[in-house]
Amino acid sequence: MFIKTEKQLNATQQKFVKEYFDAEVRSNIIPLMIESIPEFPNLRDKSIYLAVQMSSATNAYQHKFAVIEIPTRVMNRFVILPSVANQTQIILLEDVIRFNLKYIFAHMDFDQFDAWIFKVTRDAEIDLDNDVNTSLIQKIEAGLKKRRKGKTVRLVYDKEMDARLLGYLFKRQELISKDNVIPGGRIHNFRDFMDFPNVFPQQKSERKIITHTAFKDTPRVTDVVLKKDVLLSFPYHSFDAVIDLLREAAMDADVQSIQITAYRLASNSKVMNALINAARNGKQVTVMLELRARFDEEANLFWKNILEEEGIKVLLGIPEMKVHAKICVIKKKVGNRSKKYGFVSTGNLNEKTSKIYLDFCLLTSNAPIMADVERIFKYLENHKEHEKVINECTQLITCPTNLRTKITELIEFEIKQAKKGKHAEMILKMNSLSDEILIEQLYAAAKQGVNIKLIVRGIFCMMTDLPKLKHHLQAISIVDEYLEHARVFEFHHGGDEKIFISSADWMVRNLDHRVEATCPINNSSLKKELKEILRLQWHDNVKARVLDNHLSNDYKPNDGQKKNRSQVEIMKYLATKN
Amino acid sequence: MKKRFIVRDISWLSFNGRVLQEAADKSVPLKERIRFLGIFSNNLDEFFRVRVATISRMLEFGRKADLKMHMEKNPKRIMEEIHQIVLLQQNEFNRIWNEIIVEMKRNNVHQN
Numbered sequence: 035m036f037i038k039t040e041k042q043l044n045a046t047q048q049k050f051v052k053e054y055f056d057a058e059v060r061s062n063i064i065p066l067m068i069e070s071i072p073e074f075p076n077l078r079d080k081s082i083y084l085a086v087q088m089s090s091a092t093n094a095y096q097h098k099f100a101v102i103e104i105p106t107r108v109m110n111r112f113v114i115l116p117s118v119a120n121q122t123q124i125i126l127l128e129d130v131i132r133f134n135l136k137y138i139f140a141h142m143d144f145d146q147f148d149a150w151i152f153k154v155t156r157d158a159e160i161d162l163d164n165d166v167n168t169s170l171i172q173k174i175e176a177g178l179k180k181r182r183k184g185k186t187v188r189l190v191y192d193k194e195m196d197a198r199l200l201g202y203l204f205k206r207q208e209l210i211s212k213d214n215v216i217p218g219g220r221i222h223n224f225r226d227f228m229d230f231p232n233v234f235p236q237q238k239s240e241r242k243i244i245t246h247t248a249f250k251d252t253p254r255v256t257d258v259v260l261k262k263d264v265l266l267s268f269p270y271h272s273f274d275a276v277i278d279l280l281r282e283a284a285m286d287a288d289v290q291s292i293q294i295t296a297y298r299l300a301s302n303s304k305v306m307n308a309l310i311n312a313a314r315n316g317k318q319v320t321v322m323l324e325l326r327a328r329f330d331e332e333a334n335l336f337w338k339n340i341l342e343e344e345g346i347k348v349l350l351g352i353p354e355m356k357v358h359a360k361i362c363v364i365k366k367k368v369g370n371r372s373k374k375y376g377f378v379s380t381g382n383l384n385e386k387t388s389k390i391y392l393d394f395c396l397l398t399s400n401a402p403i404m405a406d407v408e409r410i411f412k413y414l415e416n417h418k419e420h421e422k423v424i425n426e427c428t429q430l431i432t433c434p435t436n437l438r439t440k441i442t443e444l445i446e447f448e449i450k451q452a453k454k455g456k457h458a459e460m461i462l463k464m465n466s467l468s469d470e471i472l473i474e475q476l477y478a479a480a481k482q483g484v485n486i487k488l489i490v491r492g493i494f495c496m497m498t499d500l501p502k503l504k505h506h507l508q509a510i511s512i513v514d515e516y517l518e519h520a521r522v523f524e525f526h527h528g529g530d531e532k533i534f535i536s537s538a539d540w541m542v543r544n545l546d547h548r549v550e551a552t553c554p555i556n557n558s559s560l561k562k563e564l565k566e567i568l569r570l571q572w573h574d575n576v577k578a579r580v581l582d583n584h585l586s587n588d589y590k591p592n593d594g595q596k597k598n599r600s601q602v603e604i605m606k607y608l609a610t611k612n
Numbered sequence: 613m614k615k616r617f618i619v620r621d622i623s624w625l626s627f628n629g630r631v632l633q634e635a636a637d638k639s640v641p642l643k644e645r646i647r648f649l650g651i652f653s654n655n656l657d658e659f660f661r662v663r664v665a666t667i668s669r670m671l672e673f674g675r676k677a678d679l680k681m682h683m684e685k686n687p688k689r690i691m692e693e694i695h696q697i698v699l700l701q702q703n704e705f706n707r708i709w710n711e712i713i714v715e716m717k718r719n720n721v722h723q724n
Contacts, residue, residue, distance in 0.1 A: 035716040077662065155657055157665035175635060187665045214664070215693050219706050225657065228650030234643045234719070468620050477616070492627045495617045513630040515644060542689070579633075585626040 035122045037231055038115060040133035043125075048133070051125065054113060055134040062105035063131065069099055074206040077186075079156040081106065082223045084128055085191075086135060087199050088144035098142065099199055102149075104128045111226040111561050114233075122233040126221070151222050152191035152203065154490065185221070193217035199222060218571060241602070242514075244272045256282045259375050259397045265560045266395040267567065268381055269516060270608050274418060276377065276395065277304045283364045284312035291318035293411045294362040299337060301384040301394035313344045322349040322393050322414050324357045351549070352417045355434070358537050358544065359551035363407040374386040375399035378430065378517075380520040380535050391519040392601070393565070394535045396553055403553065406430040410551065433538050433550035438472070440552075441540075444525045444532060445475045445484075449527055452483040459485040459526040461568050465519065466493035466539040480507040489571050491518040493541070499583045509581040510590060512574055514601045522568060523552070533561055563611075567604050574600035621663050625697045628655050632701060636708050642653055642719070649705065656698070667691050669696055 043051060065086070066075055077083060086100040104111075104127055113130055117123040128151060131138075135147035179396045186207050190198060206213060249255060255278040258264060266275060283289045292312055299306060313319045321341055325334050341348050351357040360379040365372055381393025398404070406427040413424045424432045431440045445460070452458035458479075467473070467490050476496065480486050480503040488496070488509035498509050511517050521536040538550035555561050571578075575592035576599035582588075592598075634640055635648035669689045 035719055037716070038715065079629060080657070155660040158658075158661035158667070185665075188660045213691070214660075216669075216698070216702070218702060219709070221709075224649050224653035227646050227652065228647045228654065230643065230650070232643065234641070237641050237643075317655055373636060421646075468623075470617065473617065493623045494627075495621055495623055497618060499614065511627070511630060513627075513634055579630055583618070585623070585629075587626060587630055 037124050037126065038129075040125070040129040043133070045116070047123075048127075048189035050116050051113075051130050051133050052137070054501060055130055055137075059105070059109065059127070059130060059134075060138075062108055063102055063138075066101045066103075067098070068101050068202075068206070069288070075101070077101075077154045077156065078103065080223075080225075082150040082151050082153045084129065084131060085152050085199055085203060086139075086147060086149040088139055088142060089146045089148075089194050090144050092145060092288065096144075097198075098144065099202060100139070102131060102138075102152075103476070104131065106223070106226055109224075111229075112231050114231065124231065124233070124507070138358065146194065148197035150192040150199070150222065152195070154186045154207065155188040155190075157185045157187050172598070187212040190214060190216045190218045190222055192220050192222070194220070204309040232505070241605060243272050244270050244605070244609055246275060249275060254282055255279045256375070257284070260373065260399050263400065263557045263560060264397040265555070265563060267604070267608060268388045268393045268395065268398065269390060270605050273385045275397070276383070277308060279364075279377070279397065280305060280362075283366070284308050284315055284317065286366065288367045289317055289364060290367060291320070291365045292362070293320040293322075293364075294376075294383070295322040295324070295357055295359055296337070296383055297324045297336075297358060297360070298382040298384050298387070299333065300384045301333075303337075303383075304385050305383045309346060310341070310344045313346045315342065319345075319346070320347045320349060320411065320415075322351060322357055322411070325350060326356050328516065341471065341497070344541050349411075349414050349416060355547055355549055357414060357549040359410060359432075359549050360537050361407045361551050363404050373399065374401065374404035374408070376404060378407065378535070378551055379404065380522075380537055387517075390515075391517045393520050394522070396535060396555065396560075400429070400556075403429045407551075410549070414549070429554060431534070431536075431552040431554075433544060433548055434546050435553075437536075437538055437550065437552055438545045441472060441523070442475060444523075445472075445479050447527060448484040448525060449479050449482045451526070452479070456528065457526060458483065459487070460472070461487045461489070461522075461524040461572060462540075463489040463518075463520065463522040463568060464536075464539050464569065465491045465521065466541050468493050469540045469542055469545055470495075472540050472545075476507070477503065480549070487572055488581070489518075489568075494581050495585045496581075498581060510574070510578040510583055511587075512571060512600060514576050514577040514599070516601050521552075522564060522566065524568060531561065531565075533564055535564070566607060569602045570603045570607065573598050577601070619693075621659075621667070621690055622693055622697070624659065624663070625694065625701070628652055629697075629701060631655065632704060632708070636704070636711075642712060642715055645708070647707060649712075652701075656701075664691075664694065665685070666724065667694075 057117060064085050082104045084102040086102060087097060089097040110129060112126050113125050113127060115123040115125050135149060142155050189207055246266060248258050252258055283292055309319050323334055323338055325331055338348050362376040363374055365374050377395050377397045379395035380388055381388060382393055406429050409423045413420045431437050446461060448458040473496050476486055483506060486507045491511055498507050521538060523534045525532045534552050536552035538544040538552060544550055545561050555564055564580050575590050575595060576597055578590040579587045580590050630698055631652045635645045654693050667690060
């Protein structure tokens, strides 16, 4: 497989690139003659641009600059070239344009065209993350209002770029800091490479989707969930069970209402489709749609309009507080009583990301849990009037406020146990751990001899090698093919183990500035399953990195032991349950 | 008092470094390695859009105010450290990409 540049093409390929440009590309590009524009155009974040220099062999002093946006928003970045059999040759869209520069600017009096890629990154100005103190946030926000939107934070460019041209671009960009002008290679926006064409020989993947054993012999998910709790482990189990649960509710004459939260949805969301059909079938549907989900604001605004047109009640949540809990409650008439069922999940209601994100979803008709889910919706509908309602939850632990208190209690219990010389242990899995208060509590617990095992994928602000903590505090991070996304908290609790699945990371923003739900797993066989999965993750010796004070990211040594790649082993473990 | 915390943004960059490790891992299929480069690059863009932008604003507005960046009193120092790490990672990124290009060519030969 080769990636060819515009200078490496054979005659056939040259002809192809010219024709392809004329047929597909030309109508999508509009060169900007930047020297004749008084105000520098607002360059789009996430796009790449060609900075073009036109010059003439006969007159070295004469030159002109232009800027062309590479139309990757509407076209594929990768163009497959005609080539001999058994070979795959690819040219990047920017090189297709480079090849055609002499035609694009044919009307101008130049004979030499050079072009280099650059891109800008803009201040997103949407989320201050609440991880700084509030008065500061207010200060900055006040300052922000006076400012133009989306100042350039970074300019990256091909380091081969002509110095005169670079100087010109730099002069015309209002940058926050000079340090953020970063030289790079020839190719930028590697984000597009996530969709690199699949030109590789097919590899047999060990990974496959398992049908959850609970649904093997029954056509209806609802019938199972009404009888017992089911724990889905994505991406090993198919997300279809969740969609089916909603579809069945949409068609069920006895279902009266569906309440659900939505944070990040798939582009043609089957979840939303099911809800729309439920509304059409006369069900009362309420969707808590978080409009402030970072980078999904636009998509969610789009859904808001569609849902409202269908007569669905759209809740927008609480000012200053994102709703991150992933919950659903369906109300159904059974005889002359009403029965509630639904789910609590660690992952988004997104059938696409559920294929690559590791998450847990508890499908349940447990009455106390469902009553709590209803309480959260009551709070979301009118947080001023029902401020106290979420504090009445008996099973779910909610954020803001309650999760922090509960964790503190559970940690203190472990400390007491350790002080009595009894076994005290916790295994905590999350995406980010940065909350100073909880970190101090964990330090204190480790000091007292509580064994703390942390599995943290992303941000991790603890220092595991502080004096006196040795051996009691260990932390790893698993980064592998699937994205680790589940939050699971396990406390030994004197043998009466407590285990929870949660939507919340241990960060100030999640604990104090978001609505989150943490759900205890009480069923003993599900508890066992979760514990086994955690155990496999903790003992990963292929993709686990040890988190130390020096951020060295060393892979966990496997010490001659059997290889345990947890993302594969979990699949094997779940497959044995069938 | 001794340092008890790792600065959040520095720790985040270390996470993205783990993503880069996956791209560098020769036991990972080429397609996946390229995908990890894409994820790394996308992550870093978002990091600049949100975190670096925030710190830049702090530097600009909060010169006199008693700034307390998350677990760190000195946003200027964080910014410098970010730049150092980003530059090192960028070099590693280029090294990996060049290695992948060679691998892809070799793949083609083997197919014939």
